[in-house]
Structures are given as C-alpha cells and as structure tokens.
Amino acid sequence: MSLIVQKYGGSSVSDAEALKRVAARVVAAKKAGNDLVVVVSAMGDTTDELLDLAGQVTEKPPAREMDILLTAGERVSMALLSMAVNDLGVTAHAYTGQQAGLRTDNQYGKASIVGIVPERIARDVKEGTVAIIAGFQGVNELNDVTTLGRGGSDTTAVALAAAMHADVCEIYTDVDGLFSADPRIVPTARRVRSLDYEETLELAGQGAKILHLRAVEFARKYSVPLHVRSSYSELEGTWIMNPDERDMESPIITGIAHDRSQAKLSILGVPDVPGKAAKVFGRVAEVGANIDMIVQNIAASDPGKTDISFTLPHDSGPVALAAIEDMKDELQYREVTYNEQIGKLSLIGAGMRSHPGVSAKLFGALAAAGINIEMISTSEIRISVVVNIEELDKAVRAVHTAFDLDAEDTQAVVYGGTGR
Amino acid sequence: MSLIVQKYGGSSVSDAEALKRVAARVVAAKKAGNDLVVVVSAMGDTTDELLDLAGQVTEKPPAREMDILLTAGERVSMALLSMAVNDLGVTAHAYTGQQAGLRTDNQYGKASIVGIVPERIARDVKEGTVAIIAGFQGVNELNDVTTLGRGGSDTTAVALAAAMHADVCEIYTDVDGLFSADPRIVPTARRVRSLDYEETLELAGQGAKILHLRAVEFARKYSVPLHVRSSYSELEGTWIMNPDERDMESPIITGIAHDRSQAKLSILGVPDVPGKAAKVFGRVAEVGANIDMIVQNIAASDPGKTDISFTLPHDSGPVALAAIEDMKDELQYREVTYNEQIGKLSLIGAGMRSHPGVSAKLFGALAAAGINIEMISTSEIRISVVVNIEELDKAVRAVHTAFDLDAEDTQAVVYGGTGR
Numbered sequence: 018m019s020l021i022v023q024k025y026g027g028s029s030v031s032d033a034e035a036l037k038r039v040a041a042r043v044v045a046a047k048k049a050g051n052d053l054v055v056v057v058s059a060m061g062d063t064t065d066e067l068l069d070l071a072g073q074v075t076e077k078p079p080a081r082e083m084d085i086l087l088t089a090g091e092r093v094s095m096a097l098l099s100m101a102v103n104d105l106g107v108t109a110h111a112y113t114g115q116q117a118g119l120r121t122d123n124q125y126g127k128a129s130i131v132g133i134v135p136e137r138i139a140r141d142v143k144e145g146t147v148a149i150i151a152g153f154q155g156v157n158e159l160n161d162v163t164t165l166g167r168g169g170s171d172t173t174a175v176a177l178a179a180a181m182h183a184d185v186c187e188i189y190t191d192v193d194g195l196f197s198a199d200p201r202i203v204p205t206a207r208r209v210r211s212l213d214y215e216e217t218l219e220l221a222g223q224g225a226k227i228l229h230l231r232a233v234e235f236a237r238k239y240s241v242p243l244h245v246r247s248s249y250s251e252l253e254g255t256w257i258m259n260p261d262e263r264d265m266e267s268p269i270i271t272g273i274a275h276d277r278s279q280a281k282l283s284i285l286g287v288p289d290v291p292g293k294a295a296k297v298f299g300r301v302a303e304v305g306a307n308i309d310m311i312v313q314n315i316a317a318s319d320p321g322k323t324d325i326s327f328t329l330p331h332d333s334g335p336v337a338l339a340a341i342e343d344m345k346d347e348l349q350y351r352e353v354t355y356n357e358q359i360g361k362l363s364l365i366g367a368g369m370r371s372h373p374g375v376s377a378k379l380f381g382a383l384a385a386a387g388i389n390i391e392m393i394s395t396s397e398i399r400i401s402v403v404v405n406i407e408e409l410d411k412a413v414r415a416v417h418t419a420f421d422l423d424a425e426d427t428q429a430v431v432y433g434g435t436g437r
Numbered sequence: 438m439s440l441i442v443q444k445y446g447g448s449s450v451s452d453a454e455a456l457k458r459v460a461a462r463v464v465a466a467k468k469a470g471n472d473l474v475v476v477v478s479a480m481g482d483t484t485d486e487l488l489d490l491a492g493q494v495t496e497k498p499p500a501r502e503m504d505i506l507l508t509a510g511e512r513v514s515m516a517l518l519s520m521a522v523n524d525l526g527v528t529a530h531a532y533t534g535q536q537a538g539l540r541t542d543n544q545y546g547k548a549s550i551v552g553i554v555p556e557r558i559a560r561d562v563k564e565g566t567v568a569i570i571a572g573f574q575g576v577n578e579l580n581d582v583t584t585l586g587r588g589g590s591d592t593t594a595v596a597l598a599a600a601m602h603a604d605v606c607e608i609y610t611d612v613d614g615l616f617s618a619d620p621r622i623v624p625t626a627r628r629v630r631s632l633d634y635e636e637t638l639e640l641a642g643q644g645a646k647i648l649h650l651r652a653v654e655f656a657r658k659y660s661v662p663l664h665v666r667s668s669y670s671e672l673e674g675t676w677i678m679n680p681d682e683r684d685m686e687s688p689i690i691t692g693i694a695h696d697r698s699q700a701k702l703s704i705l706g707v708p709d710v711p712g713k714a715a716k717v718f719g720r721v722a723e724v725g726a727n728i729d730m731i732v733q734n735i736a737a738s739d740p741g742k743t744d745i746s747f748t749l750p751h752d753s754g755p756v757a758l759a760a761i762e763d764m765k766d767e768l769q770y771r772e773v774t775y776n777e778q779i780g781k782l783s784l785i786g787a788g789m790r791s792h793p794g795v796s797a798k799l800f801g802a803l804a805a806a807g808i809n810i811e812m813i814s815t816s817e818i819r820i821s822v823v824v825n826i827e828e829l830d831k832a833v834r835a836v837h838t839a840f841d842l843d844a845e846d847t848q849a850v851v852y853g854g855t856g857r
Contacts, residue, residue, distance in 0.1 A: 033493035067513065073453035074517050075524035082523070085531050086516035089509040093487065096506035097494050103502070104495035111505050116580060137580075160536060160557075 019184040020142070021046060024056040024152065024174035028191050029248040030094050031061035039189075039248065040101035043147060047107050052142050054181065056152045056174040057098050059090025080125035084154075084164045088113075091151035099149045109147040112138055114154035115162065119173065121155035127166035128155060133180035142181075150177065168229025175232045179239035186236065186243050188228060193247045194254030195220060195227055197422040198273040202410045205423035209271050211256040216271050217243075219365045219399045233257070260367070270366035270375070270420045275413050279309055279328040281359045281392065281403060282337060286351025289323040293348060297325060297341065304340045306333035310361070310394040310401060322351070326392060328403065331357055359391065360409030363401040364416060376400055382419035388412050439604040440562070441466060444476040444572065444594035448611050449668040450514050451481035459609075459668065460521035463567060467527050472562050474601065475529075476572045476594040477518050479510025500545035504574075504584045508533075511571035519569045529567040532558055534574035535582065539593065541575035547586035548575060553600035562601075570597065588649025595652045599659035606661050608648060609668035614675030615640060615647055617842040618693040622830045625843035629691050631676040637663075639785045639819040640694050653677070680787070690786035690795070690840045695833050699729055699748040701779045701812065701823060702757060706771025709743040713768060717745060717761065724760045726753035730781070730814040730821060742771070746812060748823065751777055779811065780829030783821040784836060796820055802839035808832050 023043065030036050039057075047053050067086050071078045078086075095111040102109035118134030138148040152170025157163050165172055171188060178186035195217070196206040212220070214237035221230045227245060236243050236257065246254025287293050294313060301308060309328045329337055338355045341348075364379055379400055383390060388411065392403035404412050417423060443463065450456050459477075467473050487506050491498045498506075515531040522529035538554030558568040572590025577583050585592055591608060598606035615637070616626040632640070634657035641650045647665060656663050656677065666674025707713050714733060721728060729748045749757055758775045761768075784799055799820055803810060808831065812823035824832050837843060 033490060036494055070453060070513070070517060071520060074456055074521045077524070078520045079523050082516045082519045082531055085533075086513060086520075089512040089516075092509040092512060093490070093506060096502045096509075097490060099502045100491060100498045100506075101494045103499050104497065111502055113505075 018050055018052060020052040020054070020181060022054045022056065022174050022178040022181070022183045022186045023189060024170055024187065025058065025098075025189045025248060026170065026191075027058040027061055027064070029189050030057060030098065033097070036060075036094070036097050036101050040098060040105055042248065043098075043102050043109075044105045044107045047147055053147045054138065054142060054150060054177055054183070055098070055147060056150045056170055056177065057091065057094050058152050058170040059087075060094045060097075063090040063093065081161060084125045084162050087164055088151065088154045088162050091153055095149045095151045099147075102147055102149070107147055108145060109149055110141060111149045111151070113151050113156075113162075114173070115156035115160075117148070117150045117177065119155035119176070121157050121163045121165070123157045123159070123163070125161075125163055128157065128163035130155060130165070130172065130176050133176055135177060135180050138177075139181055168231045171229045171232035172235055175235045175239075175241050175243070178241045179235065183241070186241050188232075188243060188245045189248035190227055190245065191247065191249065192227065193250065193252050194245050196272065198413050198417045199275060202275070202413045203273075203417045203423075206417065207422065209255050210253075211258065212271055213260040213367065214257060215398055216365050216367060217257045219363065219396070220272055220274050228257075270364065270422065272365050272422070273413055273417055273420075274363045274365060275409055276361040276363075277406060277409065278330055279359060279361055279403075280331050280334040280355060280357040281326060281328050282334065282341065283324060283326040283354045283356075284341060284348065284350045284352075285324050285354065286319055286322045287325055288349055289321055293323075294325060296344070296348065298327075300340050300344060301327075301329075301337050304333075304336045306330075306337040310392055310403065312392045312394065319351075328359070328361065328392070358406045359403050360406040360412075361401055361403050362409065362412050362416065363399050364420070365399050367398055378419055379416060382415045383412055386411055386415040388415070438470055438472060440472040440474070440601060442474045442476065442594050442598040442601070442603045442606045443609060444590055444607065445478065445518075445609045445668060446590065446611075447478040447481055447484070449609050450477060450518065453517070456480075456514070456517050456521050460518060460525055462668065463518075463522050463529075464525045464527045467567055473567045474558065474562060474570060474597055474603070475518070475567060476570045476590055476597065477511065477514050478572045478590040479507075480514045480517075483510040483513065501581060504545045504582050507584055508571065508574045508582050511573055515569045515571045519567075522567055522569070527567055528565060529569055530561060531569040531571070533571050533576075533582075534593070535576035535580075537568070537570045537597065539575035539596070541577050541583045541585070543577045543579070543583070545581075545583055548577065548583035550575060550585070550592065550596050553596055555597060555600050558597075559601055588651045591649045591652035592655055595655045595659075595661050595663070598661045599655065603661070605664050606656065607664045607666060608652075609666060610647055611667065611669065612647060613667045613670065613672050614665050616692065618833050618837045619695060622695070622833050623693075623837045623843075626837065627842065629675050630673075631678065632691055633680040633787065634677060635818055636691050636785050636787060637677045639783065639816070640692055648677075690784065690842065692785050692842070693833055693837055693840075694783045694785060695829055696781040696783075697826060697829065698750055699779060699781055699823075700751050700754045700775060700777040701746060701748050702754065702761065703744060703746040703774045703776075704761060704768065704770045704772075705744050705774065706739055706742045707745055708769055709741055713743075714745060716764070716768065718747075720760050720764060721747075721749075721757050724753075724756045726750075726757040730812055730823065732812050732814060739771075748779070748781065748812070778826045779823050780826040780832075781821055781823050782829065782832050782836060783819050784840070785819050787818055798839055799836060802835045803832055806831055806835040808835070 025039050099109040099111040120132045121128035142148050152173040194208045198206040200206040217233045221228050243257040306329045311327045313325045388408045390402045394401050519529040519531035540552045541548035562568050572593040614628045618626040620626040637653045641648050663677040726749045731747045733745045808828045810822045814821050
C-alpha cells in the first residue's frame with residue numbers, strides 16, 4: 018500500500034462539477050489500494066472575490082485579518098470536496114492547516130513552515146479515511162491562521178508528503194506536465210518524462226509557471242518524488258526526483274523556459290574602481306528589488322569605465338531606477354537606461370558546463386535566426402540570454418528545433434498559471 | 438469603564454457599506470470609553486449560498502463537513518469587520534469561536550456550549566483591542582469546528598457576556614426592540630421598555646422572532662442584562678433583566694405574541710382510562726415532534742370518552758399524524774383530525790395568575806370581535822389561545838386595544854427574523 022499526497026489547484030475545483038470530477042479521481046486512487054492525503058486550493062475566483070470585498074472595506078487591510086479572510090476560500094473548497102468524496106461512499110474528513118499540524122512563523126501573507134505535526138491526519142488516514150487538507154495555510158505560535166503566499170498549496174502538499182514519508186506527491190494542474198518549451202509558442206514542444214530537482218528549479222525560476230520554486234526546493238530538501246500531471250487526463254505527467262532514480266537515458270537538454278516579466282537596467286560609464294558594484298546592488302536591495310541576471314563589462318569605447326546591467330521584475334523597475342538616479346553624484350556614471358521591452362530565454366539541462374558545444378549551438382541558432390543577444394548569463398545547468406521582446410517567440414522556436422526537442426506528435430495544450 | 442458585548446446579525450452586515458456602518462458604531466462605543474467584544478454573523482445571504490453549493494455536490498452532506506463549510510461565512514464577515522474597524526484607527530482583531538475559547542459538545546449542526554475559556558480575548562480587550570468574534574461556532578474536544586444551530590450568534594454573544602462578566606449584551610437587529618405586538622399587524626404597537634427573562638422567554642417562545650429562546654435562557658441563567666436595539670438608529674431599545682432591576686411601574690401586560698407555524702392534531706373519542714395520554718405523547722416524542730400546547734377534555738357528547746388535542750409545528754404534523762393513525766387499534770379512539778389552518782395568540786405579562794380579570798378581559802375582547810376560541814392554555818405569565826388562522830390578525834388587534842397597549846405615536850417598523 019502506497020501513501021499518495023495529491024494536490025489540486027483552484028482551476029481543478031472551479032465549481033461543483035469540477036469538484037465532483039476531482040472526487041471521482043480521489044476515490045479511484047483510494048479504491049486502487051492507496052492511502053490518500055489530498056491538498057486543495059480555493060475554488061476558481063474565490064480569492065479574487067475576497068480580495069475585492071476587502072478592497073471595498075479598506076485600502077490598508079491588516080495582514081493578520083487578510084489571512085483570516087483569504088483562508089475562508091480553502092474552508093469552502095475542502096468541505097465541499099470532502100462532501101463529494103463521502104457522497105461516493107468513501108469516508109473523507111476535511112482538515113484546516115491548523116488541524117493538519119502545519120506550524121508556521123508569524124509572517125502573515127507569506128509565512129514559512131517551521132514544522133509539521135501530522136499525527137492526527139496520519140492516524141485517520143491509517144484507519145482508512147481520506148484526509149482533505151486546506152492548502153496555503155498554517156497556524157502560528159499565537160494560534161492565528163497564516164497564509165503561505167504564492168505557491169502555498171504546492172508547498173503544503175510537498176511539506177505534508179515529506180512529513181508523512183509519502184511515496185509520491187502528485188501535483189494536479191491543467192496541463193499534462195512540464196514541457197520542453199511553452200506549447201503556446203512552440204507547437205512541437207514535448208512533455209518531459211523526468212527531471213531532477215535542480216533542472217526543475219531552473220525551469221520554474223526561469224518562468225515556467227507550472228510549479229512554484231518554493232515547493233520544488235522543499236521537495237529537493239526532503240527528496241520527495243513529485244509527479245506533475247493533468248487533472249483532465251489519465252496520462253503520465255512529468256516525474257521530478259533525484260538523478261539516481263531517473264531514467265539513465267534522459268537527454269542532456271531538458272527544456273527551454275522563457276520570461277517576459279523582467280526589465281533591463283543599465284548603468285553606463287561607471288568609473289572602473291572597486292566598490293561601485295557593491296554600492297549599486299546594496300542600494301537596489303534596500304529598495305526591495307529582486308535582481309535576476311547581472312552582467313558587467315568593460316566599456317570598450319570608454320577606457321577606465323565599465324557598464325553594469327541587470328534585470329529585475331517590471332514592478333520593481335521604477336523604484337530601482339529612481340534609486341540609481343539619486344546616486345549619480347556618488348557613482349559618477351555617465352548615463353542610466355531602463356528597458357522593459359526585453360525577453361529572457363533559458364536553456365536548461367544537466368551538466369551543461371561539461372558540454373561546451375551547448376552554448377555554441379545556442380548562440381549559433383540565434384544568429385541563424387537573425388536574433389541579437391543583449392545579455393548572457395550561465396549556471397551549472399542553465400544558459401540564459403536576453404533578447405528583444407519582439408523576437409522572444411522566434412528565439413524559443415529556433416532553439417527548440419536546434420536542440421532536437423520537437424515532438425513527433427504535437428499536442429495542443431495551454432500553459433496556465435497555478436494560482437496559489 | 439464598562440465591558441460591552443455587541444452582537445450584529447446577518448442583515449446588519451449584508452454588504453461592505455453595512456459593515457462600515459457597523460464599524461463606525463463599534464468605534465463610537467469604544468471611543469466613549471468602553472471595552473468592547475463584538476459578535477458577528479455571516480453576511481446577508483452567505484449561508485444560503487453555501488448551502489446551495491453543498492446541495493450541488495451531494496444530497497447528504499456529512500454534518501461535520503457542513504459545519505466546516507458554513508463557518509466560512511463568519512470567517513469572512515469577522516475579518517472584514519475587523520478590517521473596517523482598524524481602518525477607522527481603532528485596533529481590532531478577529532477571532533474564531535475556537536480562538537475565543539468557545540468549547541462545545543460534538544453535535545455538529547446544533548452543538549451546545551459546554552464551557553468558555555475567554556482568557557485570550559479578555560487579555561487583548563484589556564489592552565485596548567476590540568475583539569471581533571465569529572458567532573454561531575465553537576470547537577469540540579476533537580478540535581473540530583461545530584455550529585450552534587439556530588440562534589447561535591445570539592447565544593455566542595450572551596455566553597461570552599456571561600463568561601466575561603460584561604455589563605450588558607447588546608443584540609443589534611433591524612427593529613427598535615421588542616414590541617407589544619407585531620407592528621405589521623398592529624400599527625399602534627409600542628416598544629416595550631423592559632422585560633424580565635421569563636416574559637421574554639414567553640414572547641420569544643410564542644413566536645416573536647427577535648430573540649432566540651436559547652439565548653434568553655442563557656441570559657437568565659447567568660443574569661446577563663440584554664439590550665435589544667436597532668443597528669439603524671441610536672434609540673434605546675428593550676432592556677431584558679432581572680425583575681428587581683426593572684422599572685417598578687412597568688405594566689402587568691407586556692405584549693402579545695402570535696404564531697402561524699403550528700398545526701392542531703385532535704384525537705377524538707379516546708376511552709377515558711389511565712395511560713392513554715402517556716402512550717400518545719410517548720409515541721409522538723419518538724417520531725421527533727415538538728409538542729407545544731396540550732388540551733384534554735371529557736367528550737361531553739360521548740360519556741366515558743375523552744378528546745386529546747395538541748399543537749405542533751407544521752413540518753412535524755404528517756409524521757405525528759401517521760404515528761397516531763398507526764395506533765388506532767391500541768388507543769381505540771374514534772377519529773383523528775389534523776388542521777394547519779390555526780393561529781396562536783399569546784398574552785404575556787408578569788403575575789397573570791394573581792390577576793384573574795386578565796383572562797376574562799382577553800376572552801371578552803375576542804368574543805366582542807366575534808372570534809371563536811379553539812384551544813386555551815395558560816402559564817404563570819402567559820395565556821395562549823388558538824383561533825382560526827383567518828382571524829388571527831383581527832384577534833391580535835382586538836386584544837392589543839382591549840389591554841390599552843396602543844402607542845400614542847405609532848411607528849412604522851417591520852418585524853424581521855433574526856437569521857442565526
């Protein structure tokens with residue numbers, strides 16, 4: 018008998034019909050002889066509706082009360098899903114994060130899990146009950162409810178799977194798994210059979226919106242095997258696990274991620290003396306901007322000067338730009354530029370550094386497609402390039418083909434967000 | 438400094454505007470120098486919407502899961518009210534029934550309060566925080582949420598007021614207090630300034646829908662002064678307290694209640710031997726019918742036989758009737774009749790038995806109006822009569838006038854239900 022943790026997102030439980038479909042799936046897994054823990058998000062638009070209500074009452078809702086409000090969404094979905102499972106003749110109980118023993122710190126709205134005491138649900142599951150758990154929430158030391166922020170339900174599922182030593186954590190979504198590229202851009206993209214955690218982290222961090230970084234990090238830390246699959250089909254999805262458990266023949270290049278959410282800020286003509294970069298990034302961190310790529314080059318046209326470029330999310334752009342402009346006297350740079358019309362393409366795969374041909378092939382493919390590269394950055398398992406946003410789709414397709422990732426039989430799938 | 442417990446029903450918090458109005462009222466009471474605990478019901482139609490969702494998922498929702506589902510309503514309203522109070526510059530925190538220390542038994546859907554441990558909210562209130570409490574809910578020994586059933590929010594408020602030794606428990610509703618009769622039937626009905634608990638129990642039990650029996654019983658048990666008033670005006674409402682604290686000049690007759698929800702079941706020609714009534718009411722209790730009035734008379738036209746009549750709610754009628762029909766051989770009665778076309782009028786007042794003129798005046802007023810009395814029953818502080826439902830309104834008006842209850846200045850008020 019296996020212990021399976023399943024997680025269903027908001028789009029899988031958007032209305033009563035969807036809930037009943039999920040219930041049937043839960044019951045099938047239970048009747049196949051498994052012990053089951055099911056983590057569920059709020060139904061469809063519930064969260065947006067609650068946020069709207071709060072907006073009607075106040076412009077500055079206290080974070081503690083906001084968490085109380087938002088967790089009403091999971092309360093509804095977990096109760097209804099439990100009812101639907103019971104209706105099919107299988108005993109289920111719904112549990113809040115508190116009841117499931119999910120302890121967090123006190124950061125309302127973005128709490129971190131500090132521990133899980135799953136004794137109650139472990140006992141009930143052992144006795145044959147399907148445990149339906151509210152995703153996205155826990156309880157702090159004050160006995161107040163907290164929410165885990167973006168990706169919270171994925172994280173709840175992975176954390177429970179880790180604490181209960183589950184055999185697998187199944188993340189149900191509206192696509193068939195992780196793909197070698199976004200199928201909306203590359204119609205020939207194929208489902209990736211398996212990935213290791215690092216590759217998934219790069220894919221997730223680089224803009225593939227299926228799985229949240231945080232949940233993958235949790236899974237890596239506790240070696241929880243993940244299975245990302247569609248709640249609309251019985252197809253196998255993508256398995257994410259330790260490399261030694263993976264198919265030995267898995268290809269070196271696993272996929273291509275892209276990201277339109279970044280802007281590029283360049284500080285041109287900075288005197289090339291020690292400490293300038295520290296000042297720049299110290300100040301940028303102070304204003305709360307999350308830096309992604311950083312490139313620093315000697316400015317060829319201007320001896321003794323250097324250019325510093327970095328990318329950051331659009332919404333952090335204006336504050337970071339203002340901060341850098343305020344430092345003009347201190348940094349003594351010539352000029353600062355800011356550009357939101359960029360796109361980032363990342364090629365993900367294991368052992369990339371040990372295969373030097375990979376970057377050459379990547380740059381060659383882009384050059385052949387007539388696409389100019391504005392920035393480059395690399396890691397052990399990733400090469401990222403920044404291009405003009407108008408050319409991003411063409412770049413993704415060109416690189417996908419160059420690395421032989423195109424599938425035999427193409428699938429029409431829509432890449433969606435995961436909500437919580 | 439006084440400690441006030443306020444309770445606002447669903448109609449007082451029907452939308453964001455209503456919540457802001459209630460918040461202003463809470464803040465005014467706080468700024469007047471009081472310590473405040475506020476109990477709130479679910480917003481407007483929330484409960485019906487949640488019931489509808491459950492109905493879409495299953496025809497037989499488990500009671501435990503239903504309580505989880507329904508308590509989402511208070512979770513939303515308490516969080517929003519707390520936000521609205523904070524928005525006005527006064528610190529407020531929302532608390533679930535569990536956080537407020539409201540312990541109940543395990544009867545999901547109609548739990549009884551077994552104890553209150555209000556230390557956390559008492560401490561926070563002492564430090565100046567307004568405590569916003571979810572009505573209608575508690576937690577059982579399993580750490581599962583339970584709901585208190587009909588009148589649950591009133592009961593939550595009164596129980597907290599008792600446990601915290603509050604100076605008053607204010608029940609806010611959409612009318613100005615309790616009236617000498619339903620103002621929709623008797624336009625000259627006047628607001629009752631004060632009542633004792635027993636009178637209120639009779640008024641509530643006899644069909645006045647402002648306050649729930651259960652909350653009044655709780656208030657009586659712990660001598661909690663209640664103040665029933667409108668959330669739409671600053672007028673004083675009706676005070677409910679011990680007789681020795683009341684205005685000495687309060688009139689002997691306090692009001693008239695009426696009830697259209699009862700049916701009358703008569704068993705005619707039952708042999709007048711001991712044990713028949715016990716059999717009848719034993720069986721009726723077994724099928725779960727709640728008996729209200731009981732009258733037994735010798736059948737004048739049929740020596741050695743007796744007639745037994747009782748009233749019970751419409752929805753219990755068919756099962757009770759079937760049960761009595763099944764007992765025909767055992768009871769050896771001649772005939773059974775069942776009539777839903779009845780209405781009950783109750784005259785409430787202190788010391789009615791010691792004023793024998795009261796019943797004479799009541800029966801005289803009905804006779805003068807040409808209204809036939811079908812049943813009579815009395816208690817220390819109440820006389821109830823059953824009449825044809827078509828004549829109920831006329832009867833209420835006639836009795837109201839006969840007892841000089843008509844107000845000088847009439848008020849246009851609508852009698853509403855209290856929801857939870």
